[in-house]
Structures are given as C-alpha cells and as structure tokens.
Amino acid sequence: MINFSTFLTDTYAIILFALFLISFIFLAFYYGLFHFRVGRWHKKLKKNEKITPSDDENLQPVSVVMVAHNDANWLRDNLVYLLEQDYPDFEVVVVDYLSHDDTPFVLQVCAENYPNLKVVSFKEDVNLFQGKKYPLSIGIKSAKNNLLLFADPDCVPNNFQWLRGMMQGYSKPDIKIVLGFCGLNDTKTLFGLLQQYDNLYYSASYIGSALLGHPYTGSGRNLSYKRDFFFKKGAFINHYNIAEGADDLFVYQNATKRNTAVSIEPDACLSADPCKTFKSWHERRYGRMATRNRHSLGSRLMTDLPYFAIVLFYLTMALLFVNGNFPWQILLVLVAVKIAWQIVSFSRLTRRFKGSGTEFLAPFFEIYFLFANTILALTPLHSNRKFK
Numbered sequence: 001m002i003n004f005s006t007f008l009t010d011t012y013a014i015i016l017f018a019l020f021l022i023s024f025i026f027l028a029f030y031y032g033l034f035h036f037r038v039g040r041w042h043k044k045l046k047k048n049e050k051i052t053p054s055d056d057e058n059l060q061p062v063s064v065v066m067v068a069h070n071d072a073n074w075l076r077d078n079l080v081y082l083l084e085q086d087y088p089d090f091e092v093v094v095v096d097y098l099s100h101d102d103t104p105f106v107l108q109v110c111a112e113n114y115p116n117l118k119v120v121s122f123k124e125d126v127n128l129f130q131g132k133k134y135p136l137s138i139g140i141k142s143a144k145n146n147l148l149l150f151a152d153p154d155c156v157p158n159n160f161q162w163l164r165g166m167m168q169g170y171s172k173p174d175i176k177i178v179l180g181f182c183g184l185n186d187t188k189t190l191f192g193l194l195q196q197y198d199n200l201y202y203s204a205s206y207i208g209s210a211l212l213g214h215p216y217t218g219s220g221r222n223l224s225y226k227r228d229f230f231f232k233k234g235a236f237i238n239h240y241n242i243a244e245g246a247d248d249l250f251v252y253q254n255a256t257k258r259n260t261a262v263s264i265e266p267d268a269c270l271s272a273d274p275c276k277t278f279k280s281w282h283e284r285r286y287g288r289m290a291t292r293n294r295h296s297l298g299s300r301l302m303t304d305l306p307y308f309a310i311v312l313f314y315l316t317m318a319l320l321f322v323n324g325n326f327p328w329q330i331l332l333v334l335v336a337v338k339i340a341w342q343i344v345s346f347s348r349l350t351r352r353f354k355g356s357g358t359e360f361l362a363p364f365f366e367i368y369f370l371f372a373n374t375i376l377a378l379t380p381l382h383s384n385r386k387f388k
Contacts, residue, residue, distance in 0.1 A: 013325040020316035023309045024334055030306050031345035034208035039348025041211060041264065043168070060170075061089040062163055063143035063227075064151065067135045068094050071153040072102035075110070078156050083114045087163040095139040096121045097132070118142060131243035133236040140230060149224045150247070155182050155270040165268030166224050169261040176229040176259040177251060179210055180222030182270040183353045195274040195281060196355040197365040202288070204349055205303060210262050215255035216299045220247030222270045224263075229254075245291040252295060269353065282376075289376050307370060313338070314367075339363045 064082055068075060075094075082092050096103050096119060107119045120142050122135065140148060149166055169178030184192070184199050206217045230250075239249045251260075275281035292300065317335060320326045347359040358365075 010323070010325045013320065013323050016316045016320050016323065017326055019312055020320060020331075020334075023313035023316065024338060026309045027306070027313060027338060028341055030309070031342050033212065034204045035342075035345035036348050038204045038208045038211065038264075039345070039350075039352045041262075043171075043263075043265070056088040059088055059164070059167060060147050061145040062087065062091075062147045062149055062167060063145040064090065064092045064149045064163070065136065065139040065143055066092075066094055066151050066153055067097055067132045067139060068099065068103055068107075068153045069097050070099050070101045070103060072099070072106050074153050075103060075106045079106075079110055079117075081157050081160070082151070083110065083117055084160060085157070085163045086160045087167075089145075090163055091116045091118055091144060093118045093120065093139045093143050095135045095142075097135040098122055098125055129240045131246065133240055133246045136246055137235055140227060140235075143227060146227045147224065148227050148230070150220050150222070151182075151270060152221045152272075155221050155272045158269050158271055159267060161267040162270065165265055166222070166263050168265070168268070169224065169263035171261070174258050175261045176226050177215070177218070177255050177261070178224040179207060179215065179218045179251070179260065179262050180224065180268055180270070181207065181264045181353060182219060182221035182272055184274050184355065185271050186354055186356060187274050191278070192274045193355075193358050193361060194365060194368070196350075196358045197362060198285070198369065200346070200349045200353060200355055200358065201369075203353070207262055207264060209302060210255075210260055213257040214302070215257070215260040216252055216295070216302060217248045218251040218255070221272070222268075223247055223251070225250075229259075239291075239294065242291060242294070244287040245294070248288070248291045249294055252291075252299065264352075271354070285376060286379070289379075292377070307373065310366060310370060342366070 079092075079094075092114075094107055094117065096107055104121060107117070107121075111117045111119055120135075120138055122138075126134075136150075147167065147170070149163065166178055166180055169175060169180075181203055182199075183203075184196050187193060187196065203219070206215070206219070209216055233250075233254045236246060236250065238253065239245050242249070275284065317331055320331060321328060342362055343359050346362045350356050350359050
C-alpha cells in the first residue's frame with residue numbers, strides 16, 4: 001500500500017512533483033505532435049485543392065538547382081537520377097563553383113547527353129559574400145522556370161517520381177514554399193544511428209511546426225519555392241553577410257501558414273549517406289546553429305522548450321527520489337510511460353523515413369544531445385567562412 005501522508009505535508013516535494021508532472025505532460029504532447037503526428041501524416045485534400053500527378057498537362061515546368069564543388073564522384077554516380085526524373089518539362093541547373101577535380105569533365109559529358117542539363121561554371125573566386133548563397137543565386141537567375149527545387153550534391157531521390165512528389169505541395173495557388181525531407185540511409189554503426197536520430201528529430205521539429213501552422217525553417221537538401229517569390233522577397237540580401245542560412249533564414253523570414261506547404265510522401269523524399277567523420281557531421285550541425293541568433297525569441301523557444309522539459313523531467317525525478325517523501329513506485333511508472341511513449345512515437349518516424357532501430361536508442365540519444373547541443377550553442381560562431 002502506497003503511503004501519501006508524508007508527501008502531502010511536504011511543500012517542497014509537492015512543488016517538485018508539480019514540475020515533474022508539467023514536464024511529463026509537455027513531453028508527452030511534444031512526442032505526439034512532432035514525432036507520432038509527422039510519422040503518420042498524410043495529406044488530406046480540401047475542396048479548393050487539386051492534385052493530378054498523372055495528368056502531365058497540368059504539371060508546371062520545374063528547375064532543379066544545386067551548387068557543386070569537387071563533387072565529381074557523386075555527380076558521376078547519381079546525377080542521372082535527377083536528369084531522368086519522370087516529369088514532362090524540367091531542367092537541372094548545376095553551378096560548378098571552383099571545382100578542381102573532375103567535376104567540370106563529368107558535367108560536360110552529362111551535358112552532351114542530356115539537353116535538360118544546364119551548367120554554370122566559375123573558374124575564379126568572385127564571391128564577395130560568404131558561403132554558397134552567391135553561387136546559388138546565380139543558379140536561380142540562370143533557371144528558366146518559375147518553380148525551383150533544391151538539393152545538395154549528396155542527396156539522391158528515392159525514385160524517379162521525386163519532382164512529381166514535391167510539386168504536389170503546390171496544390172493551392174497561395175503556396176510559395178514547399179518543405180521536403182532528406183533522410184539518411186540505414187546504418188548499423190552507433191555513429192550512424194546517432195546521425196539518424198539527429199536528422200529525424202530536427203526534421204520532425206520543422207515539419208511538425210509547419211503542419212501546426214508555424215513554419216520557421218527548412219532544409220536546402222530538399223526544398224522548393226517560386227523564383228518570382230524569391231526575388232520579390234529580396235533574395236538573400238538581408239543575410240548575405242552570414243555564410244549559412246540560404247535555406248533556414250530565407251524560409252524563416254518569408255514562410256507563413258498560408259504560403260507554405262509540406263510534401264513528405266515517399267515519392268517526395270531524398271536520401272543521403274551519413275557523414276563518415278565526426279568533424280563533417282559537426283560542421284553540418286554547426287551550420288544549423290549558426291543562424292540561430294537571427295531567429296526571434298519565440299522561434300528559439302520552439303526548439304529549446306523540449307530540452308528544458310527534458311532537463312526538468314529528469315532533475316525533478318532525481319530530487320524527488322533523493323527527498324524520499326514521494327512514492328518511488330509512481331516515479332518509476334511515469335518514467336517508464338514516458339520512455340515507452342517516446343519509443344512508440346519515434347518509431348512512427350523511423351518507419352516512415354527509415355532509420356529502423358533508432359527508436360529504441362531515442363531515450364539515450366535524447367540525453368546525449370542535451371550536452372552536445374549545449375556545447376555547440378556555447379561554441380563561438382563565425383560568419384567568415386568561404387564556400388567549400
């Protein structure tokens with residue numbers, strides 16, 4: 001028989017349990033809204049929406065734009081998956097920026113065989129700004145179509161329906177931005193699983209927020225917006241001085257509930273291999289963090305509150321256990337429920353976007369990123385990196 005008499009007379013323990021319960025409820029809702037909901041989400045058409053992927057006459061021309069730098073191996077093996085998409089009218093614009101490997105040769109050979117490939121080459125460093133925003137802007141200016149679709153030269157479409165899948169996001173005339181997803185290929189290493197978790201958690205955060213009507217960022221590894229909208233909003237002018245943010249800051253500054261859609265059906269997704277080294281993965285995560293200070297307090301809270309809740313959950317649990325006046329059996333049950341719901345919710349993401357096995361490690365990875373993200377946030381951020 002559990003005895004509550006001592007607990008009910010301990011004000012300190014009551015306050016701790018109230019905070020513990022608040023964090024428990026918050027995390028339960030967060031896992032449900034951002035992990036479970038995104039994992040099982042399917043677009044439901046409204047009366048004013050139309051999607052006719054089989055009717056080629058209704059599909060608007062598309063320009064796929066990417067910036068390449070010393071990516072000859074990837075281009076040689078995978079560019080064909082972009083050039084042979086099952087879509088009636090599209091082009092692929094590749095900006096070859098200062099490559100000194102076989103990239104120019106590979107692109108030349110591909111251009112001779114694929115008339116829908118347009119190559120823009122830079123032999124000299126004329127980028128007066130930072131990062132890839134300048135070469136990306138040149139690629140956008142060189143594109144002939146109004147619908148733009150972006151990917152990085154390490155991402156491969158899951159099939160030849162990628163363009164059709166992403167263009168389904170433009171089911172309403174008001175849509176200007178479509179957020180997509182780029183997953184990581186399955187891996188058996190602990191380092192690979194750690195990247196899988198990080199990618200799924202981050203993607204579920206911005207996709208889930210967009211589904212709730214509050215889009216605040218996107219990923220340039222699978223992103224689409226309209227060319228005229230890009231120039232109307234001033235392109236990257238407001239943040240040219242920051243190396244990162246060609247995707248994040250543009251979406252943050254211009255995305256709204258009315259003009260932003262999500263396209264995460266299987267045909268619309270891309271995949272990439274996990275980073276081979278911790279350094280390259282750290283640089284990728286650093287790029288996401290580098291634009292953080294440009295976000296509003298509300299946007300930062302959107303990403304920080306889950307971590308605060310996790311800290312509060314485990315801290316109050318430990319203090320209640322040490323206090324000794326609260327029944328430890330109830331603490332154990334609530335912790336078990338939290339972990340079980342977390343695994344179930346995250347498993348919806350892994351089943352939808354790959355990453356099998358990651359869900360069982362999610363509770364441990366969650367604690368790891370409490371420390372890893374804190375260290376990353378405290379790392380001095382620099383904005384003078386040239387495009388690499």
